Amino acid sequence: MENSTMNIPVYQSEINDGLAEQIQNNSVACLAAAEADVKPSPEAVEKLQKILAFNRDGCDVALAENKEQIDLFYLKSILVSTGWNKNDDVFDPKELWDARNTPEDKPFNFMHDEKDIIGHITANEVVDFEGKRLDPESSEVPSQFNILTSAVIYTEWSDPEQRERMKQIVAEIEENKWFVSMECLFPNFDYALAKDGETKVIARNEASAFLTKHLRSYGGDGKYEDYQVGRLLRNLSFSGKGLVSKPANPRSIILEGNDFFDESQSKVLSLSSLKEKKMSDNQESQVADLRAELAEAKAANEALKEKVVAEQQAEFEAQIQTLEATIAELQGKIAEQASAHEAVAESLKQAEEAIALKDEDMKKKMEELREMKKKEAMMKRKAELEEAGFDAEEATATVSEFEGLDDETFAKIVAMMKKKVAVKHEEDKEKALKEEKALKEKALKEKASEQAEEEVDSAEASEEILENAEVPSEVAVAEAMGEEDPAQNLRSVASEWIGSVLGQPENN
Numbered sequence: 001m002e003n004s005t006m007n008i009p010v011y012q013s014e015i016n017d018g019l020a021e022q023i024q025n026n027s028v029a030c031l032a033a034a035e036a037d038v039k040p041s042p043e044a045v046e047k048l049q050k051i052l053a054f055n056r057d058g059c060d061v062a063l064a065e066n067k068e069q070i071d072l073f074y075l076k077s078i079l080v081s082t083g084w085n086k087n088d089d090v091f092d093p094k095e096l097w098d099a100r101n102t103p104e105d106k107p108f109n110f111m112h113d114e115k116d117i118i119g120h121i122t123a124n125e126v127v128d129f130e131g132k133r134l135d136p137e138s139s140e141v142p143s144q145f146n147i148l149t150s151a152v153i154y155t156e157w158s159d160p161e162q163r164e165r166m167k168q169i170v171a172e173i174e175e176n177k178w179f180v181s182m183e184c185l186f187p188n189f190d191y192a193l194a195k196d197g198e199t200k201v202i203a204r205n206e207a208s209a210f211l212t213k214h215l216r217s218y219g220g221d222g223k224y225e226d227y228q229v230g231r232l233l234r235n236l237s238f239s240g241k242g243l244v245s246k247p248a249n250p251r252s253i254i255l256e257g258n259d260f261f262d263e264s265q266s267k268v269l270s271l272s273s274l275k276e277k278k279m280s281d282n283q284e285s286q287v288a289d290l291r292a293e294l295a296e297a298k299a300a301n302e303a304l305k306e307k308v309v310a311e312q313q314a315e316f317e318a319q320i321q322t323l324e325a326t327i328a329e330l331q332g333k334i335a336e337q338a339s340a341h342e343a344v345a346e347s348l349k350q351a352e353e354a355i356a357l358k359d360e361d362m363k364k365k366m367e368e369l370r371e372m373k374k375k376e377a378m379m380k381r382k383a384e385l386e387e388a389g390f391d392a393e394e395a396t397a398t399v400s401e402f403e404g405l406d407d408e409t410f411a412k413i414v415a416m417m418k419k420k421v422a423v424k425h426e427e428d429k430e431k432a433l434k435e436e437k438a439l440k441e442k443a444l445k446e447k448a449s450e451q452a453e454e455e456v457d458s459a460e461a462s463e464e465i466l467e468n469a470e471v472p473s474e475v476a477v478a479e480a481m482g483e484e485d486p487a488q489n490l491r492s493v494a495s496e497w498i499g500s501v502l503g504q505p506e507n508n
Helices: 012-016 020-024 042-057 093-098 160-174 209-214 271-387 392-401 407-454 459-481 486-502
Strands: 031-033 072-081 089-091 107-110 113-127 146-154 179-185 188-195 198-202 227-234 237-244 267-269
Touching: 012 020, 012 209, 072 113, 072 160, 072 179, 072 237, 089 093, 093 227, 107 146, 113 237, 146 160, 146 237, 271 392, 271 407
Parallel strands: 089 227, 107 237, 198 267
Antiparallel strands: 031 179, 072 146, 107 113, 113 146, 179 237, 188 198, 188 227
């Protein structure tokens, strides 16, 4: 049997039955004798011989063949027949008639191996079961007929081994050792049912797909209820044939037992109508049986009920009392557990409140500690600034201004600021001394000039003049330094310097 690549719809019940792969990869192979003298079975040989002999001798069917070529071996075979074969595959006359021309020019392979092509089909004809040719152009479909094919096998090959192989195969065909198996593709199928000489058709769909598992092609026994179930092939097409030594499927048979089947003469059923028909056949007996069984069951049930009530009444009451005592005991335990739970819950609440108070107190103390540390740090910084030359007010203002600095950075800045202030102080002192000296010298010169004019020659007067000259010197020094407050000047210098170090704006 060759697998088809045509996709057949698969329904859920078929998937549940594990048949999806078999249905999707589907084809049919049937066996036919390769020549007239072959006997596939005692029952089929007479009919098969008659058909093939009639066409071989004369003469009703003239298949298109180019005879007498030395590199070809010619043979004929019945490819397929209408009807219901032993494999429960059903070939409806109309379906088969529509496919009557599909076998021609298809490959002839060895053992259904598509890579081992040994010939091809040359022609096909439709003949009745007596072997007479039927008009292939007729619009009237015959109820029973066969498709007869002619084919050739290639006997001459350049490969000596292949040529010898074909010679051996031809010899064995003449000894009736080989059969021809058709290859048929079909994209879908329905169900044919037979019972008491009547045939019926059920469309395959989601509701009826449970019947697939009963088909012999998919491992079933071919039976459902009292019906024989067959696979009615739809839109079939013959894709070729193979030379085989035995059926690929042990149940595949060709002509023997092809029972008559014609869908046009069969009743088309839905699944529901099939079930209704089945019920109508057995309705009276089934209803009577069910009524009798129901009456017996009711009587037995009443008797059992009375027996149970009588025998187990006391036991049930004892069990109820025991159960009530157990329930009372459990209720007491539950009450105790509830009381204990309430006590635990109250203790837990008190503990949580105490923890919350402690947390709040700890938070407050930590805040106070931070404030104390902050004040201590600011006082320390203020003292360092005062030591560097700031007055108390300016030191406080400077500490607030640079509160964000860490201790290490602030200490470094104060140290550098002290050094800078000391240097500036020395420079200012030297400058003041120089200016004082210059003023004294100037005052002396002016005084000397005045004394010369006044002709003051007393030594005491000279000393007095010199002493009086110191006062304007101090005033001159103050004027030279300016009237700005020294502490204010020191803070301005420090702020200016710290701002340049930290990249902050100047603050006066």
